[in-house]
Amino acid sequence: MNKIIFNKVVKKILVIKPSSLGDVIHSLPFLSALRDAFPAAEIHWIIAKGLEGLFEDHPMVNKLWIINKDRWKKLKDIKDTSSEIKELARGLRRESYDMVVDLQGLLRSGLLAYATHAPVRIGFQEAREGSALFYTHKIRGGREIHAVDRCLKIASAIGCDVKEVNFPMPLFKESDKIKKLMEEIGNYAVIVPGARWLTKRWHPERFGELASMLNMKTVIVGSAADREISKVIENMSEGNAISMAGKTDIRELISIIRNARYVISNDSGPMHIAAAVGVRVIALFGPTNPVRTGPYGDKNIIVNAGVKCSPCYKKRCSDKRCMDNITVDMVYNTINHSKNLKDPVLG
Numbered sequence: 403m404n405k406i407i408f409n410k411v412v413k414k415i416l417v418i419k420p421s422s423l424g425d426v427i428h429s430l431p432f433l434s435a436l437r438d439a440f441p442a443a444e445i446h447w448i449i450a451k452g453l454e455g456l457f458e459d460h461p462m463v464n465k466l467w468i469i470n471k472d473r474w475k476k477l478k479d480i481k482d483t484s485s486e487i488k489e490l491a492r493g494l495r496r497e498s499y500d501m502v503v504d505l506q507g508l509l510r511s512g513l514l515a516y517a518t519h520a521p522v523r524i525g526f527q528e529a530r531e532g533s534a535l536f537y538t539h540k541i542r543g544g545r546e547i548h549a550v551d552r553c554l555k556i557a558s559a560i561g562c563d564v565k566e567v568n569f570p571m572p573l574f575k576e577s578d579k580i581k582k583l584m585e586e587i588g589n590y591a592v593i594v595p596g597a598r599w600l601t602k603r604w605h606p607e608r609f610g611e612l613a614s615m616l617n618m619k620t621v622i623v624g625s626a627a628d629r630e631i632s633k634v635i636e637n638m639s640e641g642n643a644i645s646m647a648g649k650t651d652i653r654e655l656i657s658i659i660r661n662a663r664y665v666i667s668n669d670s671g672p673m674h675i676a677a678a679v680g681v682r683v684i685a686l687f688g689p690t691n692p693v694r695t696g697p698y699g700d701k702n703i704i705v706n707a708g709v710k711c712s713p714c715y716k717k718r719c720s721d722k723r724c725m726d727n728i729t730v731d732m733v734y735n736t737i738n739h740s741k742n743l744k745d746p747v748l749g
Contacts, residue, residue, distance in 0.1 A: 439562040541559045549694060593667070709727060
């Protein structure tokens, strides 16, 4: 890979990686490597509203640009959105960035990179929606590679040392609500029943049955959209599960996961938080490929049904055998026979 040569000292850098939660977690090792390589530079980051808690008061990030990208998709808000984007572009241009790195690789992020007028604008060669047209330098990331390692290919190209992979997750004081929860339940596991794609979700009834079999309490986490399925799990757990779905902000979510004994999860953002903070993950995979988006690290466990059509990357499917064929006993036995969890999991 050819290294990118800079014609002047890099004093100010913009990273564009607004979403989603899991994807932003994947980019944290890039941030760590970037800060080590450019210790005196200002690092700014474009983040989606709702995820800013990952970087607020973060020692490696000097400034956040928070965008309401969900509103940008709504036609009824197009007038306000247009004004917001124009003002954002003007603000970015005033910063006079020396380097912009687009880790998102979509048309919107490519346009934001271009709007900065930065002399060095870097992105992936295979970026989608024509965004690569707006870069001055294109790096081949590859497809059959984990998202973390893909981001680190750009880090390597700009002279960063990528031998060690570090996730600089934020540290912060736990809220009174989370402190109280932990005091009440003692040792616990975390269940993550949600996922952006319906095809990635294991049946909530099976999560509930599994929770009833474990010898410690389980805490169910997720967004407000996961409340209904979390209630199913809670009701089926025979008193062994507590739902916090829709009841936490992102920092509280991280606190719950960070203090768990282990996490049982679909392919989801919270799954990547667990891997990043060093909590072992039992990850249930169906339509997606753990080589690309599995929990990063060799201590985590992937459970899949081994069907021939997986991974298919389908967001919709009438035959979800890849998830349906994962049984409660498969997951239970995987946990039971695991030798490296912090504490014994099952009686």
